[in-house]
Amino acid sequence: MLSRSRQSLKAARALTASRVAVALPAIGTRSARIASTSTPAPAARLFSSSAIRRDQEESTRPEIDTPPSLYTFTEEEEMLRESVRKFAQEVVGPRVYAMDEAEEMDKLMGIETAAEHEGSEMSFMAAIIAVEELAKVDPSISVMCDVHNTLVNSTLRLYGNDDVKARFLPRLATNTLGSFCLSEPASGSDAFALQTTAKLDERVERHADHNLVAPRWITNSAEAGIFLVFANVDPSKGYKGITCFALDKEMGVTIAKKEKKLGIKASSTCLLSFDDVKVPKENVVGEVGKGYKIAIDILNEGRIGIAAQMIGLAQGAFDKSVSYAYQRKQFGKAVGDNQGMAFQFADVLTEIEAARLLTYNAARLKEQGKPFVREAAMAKYYASNVAQRASGMAIEWAGGVGFTREVGLEKYWRDSKIGAIYEGTSNIQLETIAKLLKKDYV
Ligand SMILES: Cc1cc2nc3c(=O)[nH]c(=O)nc-3n(C[C@H](O)[C@H](O)[C@H](O)COP(=O)(O)OP(=O)(O)OC[C@H]3O[C@@H](n4cnc5c(N)ncnc54)[C@H](O)[C@@H]3O)c2cc1C
Numbered sequence: 001m002l003s004r005s006r007q008s009l010k011a012a013r014a015l016t017a018s019r020v021a022v023a024l025p026a027i028g029t030r031s032a033r034i035a036s037t038s039t040p041a042p043a044a045r046l047f048s049s050s051a052i053r054r055d056q057e058e059s060t061r062p063e064i065d066t067p068p069s070l071y072t073f074t075e076e077e078e079m080l081r082e083s084v085r086k087f088a089q090e091v092v093g094p095r096v097y098a099m100d101e102a103e104e105m106d107k108l109m110g111i112e113t114a115a116e117h118e119g120s121e122m123s124f125m126a127a128i129i130a131v132e133e134l135a136k137v138d139p140s141i142s143v144m145c146d147v148h149n150t151l152v153n154s155t156l157r158l159y160g161n162d163d164v165k166a167r168f169l170p171r172l173a174t175n176t177l178g179s180f181c182l183s184e185p186a187s188g189s190d191a192f193a194l195q196t197t198a199k200l201d202e203r204v205e206r207h208a209d210h211n212l213v214a215p216r217w218i219t220n221s222a223e224a225g226i227f228l229v230f231a232n233v234d235p236s237k238g239y240k241g242i243t244c245f246a247l248d249k250e251m252g253v254t255i256a257k258k259e260k261k262l263g264i265k266a267s268s269t270c271l272l273s274f275d276d277v278k279v280p281k282e283n284v285v286g287e288v289g290k291g292y293k294i295a296i297d298i299l300n301e302g303r304i305g306i307a308a309q310m311i312g313l314a315q316g317a318f319d320k321s322v323s324y325a326y327q328r329k330q331f332g333k334a335v336g337d338n339q340g341m342a343f344q345f346a347d348v349l350t351e352i353e354a355a356r357l358l359t360y361n362a363a364r365l366k367e368q369g370k371p372f373v374r375e376a377a378m379a380k381y382y383a384s385n386v387a388q389r390a391s392g393m394a395i396e397w398a399g400g401v402g403f404t405r406e407v408g409l410e411k412y413w414r415d416s417k418i419g420a421i422y423e424g425t426s427n428i429q430l431e432t433i434a435k436l437l438k439k440d441y442v
Helices: 006-023 026-037 075-102 124-137 139-159 162-174 235-241 291-325 339-367 373-398 409-420 426-438
Strands: 178-181 197-200 203-207 226-232 242-248 253-258 269-274 277-280
Touching: 075 124, 075 139, 075 409, 124 139, 124 291, 124 339, 139 162, 139 178, 139 226, 139 242, 139 291, 139 409, 162 226, 162 242, 197 226, 226 291, 235 242, 242 277, 242 291, 291 339, 291 373, 291 409, 339 373, 373 409, 373 426
Parallel strands: 178 226
Antiparallel strands: 197 203, 203 277, 226 242, 253 269
């Protein structure tokens, strides 16, 4: 199924290369200039990233005709991984601390959007691969790409009518960043208790009591030009009044407060304010009163993206620290050559691999239209635990230098904590898994 003739393979490569160029435009030029002039600190040079090369491992058994493993990718997906990996290491890498310090980042664009809307028209797995590869280098860039693609673009692609798609998707695929605005001060895990209301008339008027009932902690919002906002058009119907709207920033969306955070500091997280916002009826996404269904469905698949962010983060920290441990000498040998260290590497890498397989499995189930909600919750829950453990161990394996800011390991650890919080906390993932598993027994 995955084999192609030489010609079509060549064509696929050319196509993928051009699509990736479309998908990753804005950050390129400016950052590339910075990349070419920046010199790494002396200790940082020891921390070269080393990806695992499964393809070089020897096969000991003849191939048999069997369903493909979870490490089977289409040519397009392989090409995308290589391109994003190169882009992340060469362009994003040198900018990571500068963006973390400045608490802002450069922009990055779309992946699954149809070609007719100027997108790359690639698979969901391709988006997952991009998020994973970016997180190996910078989890902030990764979540920006993740929210923009798996929440914002996906909502519009899957639920928007032709007019909405034509007006918003091309901009999101080329020059405008998107935000997904569901959480409010009083509604986090209980997302459908949101208090923001909208009056559905000729024009939709949002009545928000300033900062009290506006969306808060919204990723990408400082840079975004398009906001998908959930508001209740008929609170008497409870969650069945929740409706999704596409807003342009110019309609009156302002940033009331930018949060200071523990990690993913370059990714903006803001409280919004809607003062006298008027939105045309044509900007409703999907059906009126079906916003809750859109949010559930999109977040169910979106959390596979967060799992991908977490496995990328874990692998990035692991690669940096382990390559250092095989260079750092104490007692006349590399510290990594002590069995006490090597066994820890093996243990953590096993966990990262398990998290990756959960994540890829959930992604493939979703692509195949099979039930995936339990698997997606497991992937996010497990991957976020693994990311915290792997990045914490990576600091210990490097010793004192791991604790300093010189080599970037402490940043992975700070960034890992958010995986257990956004797009459903770990408890909410456990609740989902528990609810679904009970059906098998009761
Ligand atoms: C950096 C960052 C970026 C974010 N980006 C976005 C975004 O782009 N868009 C958006 O809409 N939101 C965003 N959020 C909000 C995020 O989704 C919420 O923070 C998250 O859903 C948890 O809600 P909460 O913070 O209100 O915690 P709460 O719901 O108050 O939970 C507090 C604690 O109670 C536990 N708890 C709650 N309910 C239960 C239960 N039923 N059973 C067991 N335990 C429970 C939780 O697990 C948690 O440990 C972001 C948040 C952060 C920090």
